[in-house]
Amino acid sequence: MTTESSIRRLIDLSAAGETALTEELLRNEPDLARGGWGYFSPLHFAVREGHRETVELLLRYGADAAEKPILSWQDSLLQKARDRGYVDIEALLRTHLERTLQVKPIGDTTAELVRAGKGAELLAWLDEHPEAVQAGDERGNTPLHWAVMTRRMELIDLLLAKGADPLAKRSDGCQPVHLALDGDYFYRPGRDLPAEAMRDNRFLLGYLIGKGVPYDIFIAAAAGDAAKMRELLALEPQLANARDTAGRSALYYAAKQGYAEAVRVLLDAGGEPNLAERDASGGAALYAAVRGGHAECVKLLLAHGADPNAEIEASGNAVYAAMQEGAQELLELLYAHGGTVTMAGACALGRVDLVGELLAVNPAAANDGDYGPLAQAASCGYTSIVKLLLRHGAELNGPWYASNYLVYAFRYADNEMVELLLRHGSDPNVSNWLGISYLHLAAKEGDIGLAELLLNYGADLNAVDEEYGTTPLGWAAKYGQAEMAEYLLRKGAAIEPADVPEWARPLAWAGRRGHHAVAELLRSRAKGAV
Template sequence: MPFVDIARRARDGDPESFGELTRRFQGMAYGYACVLLGDAHLAQDATQEAFMDAYRNISAIRAPEAFPSWLRRVVYKHCDRLLRRKGLRVVPLEFADAVVDSAPLPGSRLVEAETERQAFAALNALPEPERAVTILHELRGYPQREVAAFLGIPLHSVKNRLRSARRKLAERMHLLANQGLNDEMPDLHERLTEVRELREACKRGDAARATVLLQRHPEIQDGPDRDERFTYPGSELWSPLHVAAVNGHEPLVRLLLDMGANPVPYEVAAQYHQDTYHDWMDVLRDRGHGAIAEGIRAAVAERYGTLVDDGDICRAAADANIPRVTALIAEKPERVRHVDPVGNTPLHHATAANCLELVRVLVDHGAPVDALNGDGRTPAVVALFGLHRYWRNELKLEILEHLLAHGAEHTPLIAASTGDEVRLRELLRVDPSLANVADTCRRRPLSGAAANGHTSVVRLLLEHGADPNAKEAICQGGLSLREAAGRGHTDIVRALLDHGAVPQHWVDSSGDAMFGAHHGGHGDIIRLLYAHGGTMELQVYSAQHRIDVIAEILRLQPSKADDVLPYGWDDDGDEDTACDIMRLAIRYGARFEDASEWKLRWTVTKYPRVFRLLCEHGAKPEGPLLGIAGDMRRRYADEADQHRHVVFLVEGMGADVNCSDEEGVTPLAKAAGAGHAAIVEYLLTRGADPNPEGPEWALPVAAADNHGHAQVARLLRDHAAH
């Protein structure tokens, strides 16, 4: 009997027909539960509960042919429920019938079992969408068409995911075979441990250990955010070169450059807040590391081009000073190719400044239209997204068209971001894999199309195998879902979710897709994300002063108490409710010794009484004092507002005015370096030491001198600073 007829009869109450559906789909449901839970016994429980639930509710199905995808959602619900139970321990790798006997094994069986274990470890390392189709098709033996129906995705997506999974499995097993059974790849915890050990090795200048670790993990030569091997649990926005350089380890810096490290470190490659066009190597000189700065300058010049001379054409271009740029080129035509310390050419800066006339002048004088800066961005990419680390849609269409007309490469990223489906089809016809290839700036075509609302382009890319979870810069995974959700592109969100986009993947400092949809006020997308397993971060409810939600969640999951403190509190609440929320978290065991300094800082500025409560349970006022004393003024209502918070921390909370960060920088030095004269004067009256112990570059007067704050430097010298 055709499947649809069986499903229709089951829906209409025929128990024998439902029994037939159970026989047909129980293996697939069990395999899917294994994917989600990673434990055979839990998967059995979830599958049994799911079929009982399905039997009770099958009458709700409108279209009998939708039974497979409806059943998948039922299985997902019961797996999710199991994962959320308090104290759950998941035992990995027990998929399907592959339960390994724990008894001692003779030699041949030992090798066989170890190979099997490694195969399942490789399978576990796959992204969930690829793992699901692999288990259901390859291990459980279901036809691809049935897998597609069950997962609710197009058949071509199943084929693409299988193709990608097979390639990854083959690569990993080949690597393991080459290494030998006793030299297996480290697991995620070991990798993360070694990644963080590398940072410490670079900080102390241990070239030998750094070399060993980089040989094991060459993918992080320019920083962990460039690593696409696995999903990092948190942001790792640093590079070995920068850490070694600021700590003054010249031999290690030379070694890293010889190994091929980008001389423009990750930390400074893209624009970040006030650090827009400054010479980042001034930091090295201020610390007395002049030789390191010169070595890096030479490496920048070798890779990106001659650095700007005293004329500083890049500064003139950033200011859109056309007469100045024209005069500098007339004096020395080669200046059109000069670069700043992070590899930007004048054309990059003119594009960022949105000055079409200057762009024309530079192009007419031979500016390289496809020059890469230290972050891998061409002027055309800058026309799309600007220079900021945190991607912004800054489409400057006239400039982009001018660059393309004068030879700039019309890349898949550009075509996708501008909705040029004709150009994109041309490229994909030649090489379909371009649908998923990252640009040199580490953005992918899919996220460019998703961010700009080009639905048909998104679908075209997905049809050609684009992976919505593929790693992009500053992202845990892909950027597409977060962009589409935050901008309200519902159809794109739906298409991405249908192709396995993970709702929980976050973007640094920007949250996940659920947060983006919430921030943008897109209720339909929030519901869609919930239906695909997305959840709102607990701190979002705290920020909204939703004590009702916090109370319900903590009752079910008391271990979440440390997640309650938000990055900031919304304006439509009150401090009494915020205090009640944090008291509730404290009753469930929350402590704040390790709370984010940013979270504490914004609590100080919004709710001082809440901060006082946090300090009674582990928080320290010194961290926020260090942050606020030297913070950029634009984050506060005015100078008096910033000053008031410093006074509260010192007089109200007893913060030590002579505390210091891990590099020996005090609040006084922070304020001096930022030019906050009133805060400097106040700290001095409260006993701040103008000559604290620590490196010379970290002294308050050195900070004032190095940043050009002569008035503050005089004030410090009047207090015997030297």
């Protein structure tokens, strides 16, 4: 059984509450408990369907109860249990999170004080609640994690003086130092950092070392300290292929910074550039070196067998990276070592010439992958490529998981791309693997023009999804989209759809989420209908 088929089977068993069969599978492949497919874990489905014993089993095998929602419409596990009234499962998750990551309500308050940079208030808060210095938010971030993410050195000092643990791990294994090394996917310097925050994370990394964070091979690699790396490898040769608690290799850190001698030290010690690491089943060092434009590191890695076609999660391969960066020298090196551009990569780059040539050789390539060519072209607004793919038989109504080509086309306010695809045969009622339709997503965004377009092409006004058990009107209520709710009601949306459980009806969603205007609208329309 392949890894993908194993994880899909575990998801199915977890959703069905087949605890005995779930345990049998996990005994053979325990790492599956932390796996997922389409941005959803087996634990998610066990919680969603209310199978307490299965939830308990998955937690025992290491499932992540603090998994961070990736998708805009994805709820946390705690929220999911709360919405459905699974009091025992919510309590089980809370107890587990507090025991393993010290996640407590007090952690969210402390995190907010750190993010806001309120040093005086934070000090007073910690004096009143000394235990808060170790408490995690719902993802397991301690106050020190947030002080590093927001790059506030004065708060780092304050927290360390109050007893913060510099080695505390959050749910994904990241310690504060890893956030100085590699940043955070959900909190990004260019988007989230306050204007007055430090911009250079390298200084912060050195500062943490000065504060007592152990100087291990991963940090030495990121600093380009080849002498220290040799010393550590002499004592522990296996470090050449070790992964830190965040799932990254020393080779990745060295290559990302462009330290060729550090890369050479690791390769000479037996470092394998294609071993799996976080978000990279075929290794991440070569991709990182290409992104950084570090030619010498690229040459070293390729000479030691690095795979130029290894994919990085949602980021393409090294050839795609070189093309996007305009790095011609690196591109030639990669091609010389067997690298190729994928059809999806060519579409994302807007290279209609490459797309045309690839389709001429292999017309079936129009349908490569779940987030394949059409999704990339539609996402980037490349209409000419979309039309070319359609002429070569791009599949419009196949199964999809989190998002697909039409969902990506939603981002364009004029809806021209969406209408083009609908005219060519996109079925407005094809839902994703969780039963979520295009109209559900339009309702979440409050995009009335898009909803009208979908309805004009035959979208089901009262379709019920499996994830939240409700209709597009329910989604409008859940996300507080009052104008959308009113529009859907005018179109005839059911206020109390018969095939929707009580907890998932539109009024229930509006009430739980505190969207009073939507709730009042629904109540008034319900009275008027009587």
